[in-house]
Amino acid sequence: MREDLTVLRHRPFRRLFLSRALQLLGSSIAPIALAFAVLGMPGGSATTLGLVLFARSAAQVLLLLFGGVIADRLPRARVMVFANLLAFVSQAGMALVLSADAGGVPALFALATLNGASTALFLPAAAGILPQVVTRDRLQAANALIRLSRSAATIGGAGLAGVLVSAFGADRALAVSAVLFALSTLYLRGIVAQAPAARPSTPRMLTDLRDGWREFTSRRWLWQVVIQFSVLNACFNGGIYVLGPVVADDRLGGAAAWSVIVTAQAVGFVAGGLVAMRIRPRFPMRTATLATFGFVPPFLLLALGAPVWLIAVSTLLNGVCSDIFEVLWSTGLQQHVPQEALSRVSSYDALGSFVLGPLGLALVGPVSAVVGVERTLAACAVLALLVNTATLLSHSVRDLPGRPTAPTSAPAPSGEARNA
Incomplete structure (x- = not known):
């Protein structure tokens, strides 16, 4: 440490x-x-x-x-x-x-x-x-x-x-x-x-966007994980941020119970950051994808009407897994994407990962009104489990090494800061 x-x-x-x-x-x-x-x-x-x-x-x-x-x-x-x-x-x-x-x-x-x-x-x-x-x-x-x-x-x-x-x-x-x-x-x-790196010319913005899209789509592991998180974020936004408080209000004791559950997740974030600082997996994306299975238990426990302490344990685990994923993911992008394209690739990453989030917020209410809160939460759990498994089965995700075989750009010299 x-x-x-x-x-x-x-x-x-x-x-x-x-x-x-x-x-x-x-x-x-x-x-x-x-x-x-x-x-x-x-x-x-x-x-x-x-x-x-x-x-x-x-x-x-x-x-x-x-x-x-x-x-x-x-x-x-x-x-x-x-x-x-x-x-x-x-x-x-x-x-x-x-x-x-x-x-x-x-x-x-x-x-x-x-x-x-x-x-x-x-x-x-x-x-x-x-x-x-x-x-x-x-x-x-x-x-x-x-x-x-x-x-x-x-x-x-x-x-x-x-x-x-x-x-x-x-x-x-x-x-x-x-x-x-x-x-x-x-x-x-x-x-x-x-x-x-010096850029030979300043192309039009559409050319920049197209070049960034080429960098993004040329890396299978990258866009596969982004698709995974577009689904995960839709499920989490609707299932946890909307239906979670509904379950807490109906069965768990209200805002005080939900506060305990959310605080446990925040504590998990801190613990996950400490863990991520220490681990050095040979295949970081494999470890990061395994960590995403920590998103599943909160859905299931809320659906089953588990006690507050057990749901809080699951959100603490989710917090740990979330930060392990985020640290390994950010490091992977920075090591495998050229520095001169990193911000554009990151913007495609953010856009793809969060584009379905509002849809989850909009649909979860009507869907749960028809099929019930418990079944909606269970469906979120199944969908998260399926998309996580599909991502883990991808060789490009599972076998991505910790370092690229050739440097994407010249590393910054020790003691010097560089900027683009």
């Missing part, structure tokens, strides 16, 4: 790590504060909140590919700085709208759209910058540390958001979130790097 933490001695990664930690903390506070703000407005309802969240989600999905092209064309640290500034403006704007009681839902809708655009720019750049900040042998430790900071921010941000909203109001909680994004930007400005 101590050896893995030495990556923090490297100044560019340390600044990136602190920036991501602050950004993730702000990202954990904002949704909770926004939810209570919208619900507390005159005429505020679940439908109103859904529209505001839809604006953010739609902007993020629609602009992800654009964000990938931008992050492969421009210095990624600068793209992240710009994206953070957009997030700061959007969340500070929401705080002002709420505190001044001006603009109402239309203003929040517009600002949520801007916030989604900032995320679409940030995610591909963040996915592509790490191999230019640390050497290849430290990628897995660096990914694990960032995942740990995300898990800690999820736990701490939820608690801090509750305190801020209760004590000072949702508008001031959003203002705190905006300040955290501003502080995150200050750390990013200290990361100065050069592009990993």
Whole structure:
């Protein structure tokens, strides 16, 4: 463990790590504060909140590919700085709208759209910058540390958001979130790097997208796992995030029981990050795919009406498996995809993985009303089991080595940060 933490001695990664930690903390506070703000407005309802969240989600999905092209064309640290500034403006704007009681839902809708655009720019750049900040042998430790900071921010941000909203109001909680994004930007400005490779020309955006698509589709293991997660995320969004609270409210004791179940998953995230920091499997995608079977037990136990403690154990296991998968997956992308295309490939990854998520949210209610909550959850479990098994049976996924047979691009020299 101590050896893995030495990556923090490297100044560019340390600044990136602190920036991501602050950004993730702000990202954990904002949704909770926004939810209570919208619900507390005159005429505020679940439908109103859904529209505001839809604006953010739609902007993020629609602009992800654009964000990938931008992050492969421009210095990624600068793209992240710009994206953070957009997030700061959007969340500070929401705080002002709420505190001044001006603009109402239309203003929040517009600002949520801007916030989604900032995320679409940030995610591909963040996915592509790490191999230019640390050497290849430290990628897995660096990914694990960032995942740990995300898990800690999820736990701490939820608690801090509750305190801020209760004590000072949702508008001031959003203002705190905006300040955290501003502080995150200050750390990013200290990361100065050069592009990993000179590009002979600046092609049109459609050419960039086509080249990124070629890089994405040429790797069977990559698009097979993305298809797997498009199904898993649809099942998890509908089965856990919608039907989970329904089961908790009907049979498990309400919000307090669901809080225990969700907290157990967050603890699992932390444990999974610690495990992922230490393991070095010969075939990382095989281990990562085996970890995805940890998504199945929560569906089954909720369907069977298991006691709270047993469901909490299953979500803790799910958290461990989720972070092991995420660390190995991120490291695999960074090692097997050329740095000059990494952000575009990551944007296709994100788009494909989450494109069916809204569909799961939209369909799970009507489906469960017809066939019942328990049968819907059982169907989610079966579907997850089938898609995980199919992915594991793929030779390209199962037999992908930990390192490419030939380097995808020149590695960053020790002690130097590089950027695209």
